[in-house]
Amino acid sequence: MSDLTQYEVDGYLPTIGIECHVQLKTKTKLFSGSGNDAREAPPNTLISHIDLGMPGALPVLNEKAVEYATRAALAFNTEPQKYSHFERKHYFYPDSPNGYQITQLEKPIVVGGTVAITVDGVKHVIQLNRVQLEADAGKSTHPAGADYTLVDLNRAGTPLLEIVSEADMHSAEQAKAYAHELYLLMRYADVSDANLYYGNMRFDVNVSVSKDHKQLGIRTETKNLNSFKAVLGAAEYEIERQIEVLEKGGRIDQETRGWDEAKQKTVSQRGKEDAHDYRYFPEPDIPPVVLDDEYIAAIRKTMPPMPDVLRGKLEGLNLDDSVIETLVEEMPAGRFMFKVLETAKPDEAKRIANWLASDVQALIGEEKVSWDDAVLEVEAFLQLSKLVETSQISSTSAKAILFVIVEHGGGPVVIAKERDLLQVSDEGEIEKIVQQVIKANPQAAADVRRGEMKAIGFLVGQVMKESKGKANPGMAQQLIRKQIKS
Numbered sequence: 001m002s003d004l005t006q007y008e009v010d011g012y013l014p015t016i017g018i019e020c021h022v023q024l025k026t027k028t029k030l031f032s033g034s035g036n037d038a039r040e041a042p043p044n045t046l047i048s049h050i051d052l053g054m055p056g057a058l059p060v061l062n063e064k065a066v067e068y069a070t071r072a073a074l075a076f077n078t079e080p081q082k083y084s085h086f087e088r089k090h091y092f093y094p095d096s097p098n099g100y101q102i103t104q105l106e107k108p109i110v111v112g113g114t115v116a117i118t119v120d121g122v123k124h125v126i127q128l129n130r131v132q133l134e135a136d137a138g139k140s141t142h143p144a145g146a147d148y149t150l151v152d153l154n155r156a157g158t159p160l161l162e163i164v165s166e167a168d169m170h171s172a173e174q175a176k177a178y179a180h181e182l183y184l185l186m187r188y189a190d191v192s193d194a195n196l197y198y199g200n201m202r203f204d205v206n207v208s209v210s211k212d213h214k215q216l217g218i219r220t221e222t223k224n225l226n227s228f229k230a231v232l233g234a235a236e237y238e239i240e241r242q243i244e245v246l247e248k249g250g251r252i253d254q255e256t257r258g259w260d261e262a263k264q265k266t267v268s269q270r271g272k273e274d275a276h277d278y279r280y281f282p283e284p285d286i287p288p289v290v291l292d293d294e295y296i297a298a299i300r301k302t303m304p305p306m307p308d309v310l311r312g313k314l315e316g317l318n319l320d321d322s323v324i325e326t327l328v329e330e331m332p333a334g335r336f337m338f339k340v341l342e343t344a345k346p347d348e349a350k351r352i353a354n355w356l357a358s359d360v361q362a363l364i365g366e367e368k369v370s371w372d373d374a375v376l377e378v379e380a381f382l383q384l385s386k387l388v389e390t391s392q393i394s395s396t397s398a399k400a401i402l403f404v405i406v407e408h409g410g411g412p413v414v415i416a417k418e419r420d421l422l423q424v425s426d427e428g429e430i431e432k433i434v435q436q437v438i439k440a441n442p443q444a445a446a447d448v449r450r451g452e453m454k455a456i457g458f459l460v461g462q463v464m465k466e467s468k469g470k471a472n473p474g475m476a477q478q479l480i481r482k483q484i485k486s
């Protein structure tokens with residue numbers, strides 16, 4: 001047992017659980033053939049009789065959504081349930097045309113699972129309670145000042161995974177780290193674009209505080225947070241607010257709250273519903289989902305490595321933590337590093353990792369190219385690394401070539417030749433230049449003879465200047481020493 005006292009705030013232990021809704025990146029909806037990419041579609045254009053809940057319309061379960069749920073289970077270090085089924089959850093709202101949501105209650109597709117997070121260098125394993133498949137609702141907008149509400153049903157029926165954690169977290173930082181790790185896992189498992197801007201992931205944060213570590217306090221649920229910062233802010237705010245209420249002798253209402261982004265505070269929205277309010281009953285139109293070992297094994301074979309595996313490999317290269325986190329965060333870079341690590345020697349892999357996390361990341365920051373469009377070819381990066389290692393190009397030239405290959409592709413050697421960037425490592429040629437430079441700078445040469453190391457730098461600089469930057473500086477220095485001694 002870890003000591004929970006360390007998490008106490010003013011003598012209260014905060015406890016946090018998170019529910020997260022993730023939109024799956026299926027081509028079509030969970031129960032209909034309507035398109036599932038609602039990002040730029042005009043309102044109410046991705047709808048069918050099924051999404052509209054027309055009488056007699058029969059839903060058909062999207063097989064791909066079941067596959068994605070299976071992939072998510074594997075990403076959470078568990079397996080999907082062999083038997084799961086759907087229920088109807090009733091509530092009445094204009095953006096839910098059926099008057100109910102098709103979801104899972106009794107037998108969800110995933111039970112258990114874990115998500116590992118690291119906060120301040122300490123690893124925590126967060127247990128999952130369950131993961132269920134369900135259909136999203138449409139979207140209501142309330143135009144400012146208008147006496148009507150606009151309803152867009154493009155999102156109605158989009159497949160969701162509802163991921164429910166155990167109340168396993170005890171600080172706002174852990175809540176944020178968990179939300180962020182879920183984001184990475186859903187991307188690396190290839191089940192969601194996990195684009196927070198488009199609402200692909202929404203977090204509901206349950207917070208309670210209690211002086212008694214064995215007895216949870218009454219919790220509030222702050223719903224529909226769409227950024228990691230909002231998860232952090234809402235959790236921090238609720239911990240503080242609840243402690244203040246209790247310290248003043250008040251009591252916490254079990255309620256649903258919202259997050260006011262502008263004011264950075266949570267606001268009360270409504271009292272909490274109980275399960276019986278939803279009049280759950282088995283969905284009669286969709287047969288149970290039955291999976292066998294073969295199916296699960298086949299999907300396991302197609303699972304790419306998860307972020308933790310990448311972190312482990314990168315840690316072996318002795319890189320800065322910030323470099324590792326950048327590579328893990330930018331999935332195309334992370335996946336590329338896996339390929340690099342298959343063939344590269346450690347020092348090559350390290351050089352390439354640093355190029356990606358600093359130089360390529362900067363290029364992407366300038367919006368010259370995006371990670372998704374960047375040309376990342378293992379062979380080209382290895383060749384470039386070799387050119388630097390053997391001093392055939394300077395580090396400045398390497399950067400220039402790096403930008404060309406990332407933006408346009410191509411071979412580093414060809415580019416180096418085309419742009420005349422290959423350093424001169426021909427001893428005879430450099431020797432000639434060194435002779436000229438020593439002759440032209442007798443004072444500096446005399447200084448070197450007296451052991452003044454600053455002067456040797458000056459002479460190397462002159463050689464570089466004469467050679468228009470192409471002389472191999474290491475070789476130039478060696479030849480200067482040799483000539484001055486003789």
Ligand code: MN
Nearest residue numbers: 021103134162
């Ligand atoms: Mn839900």
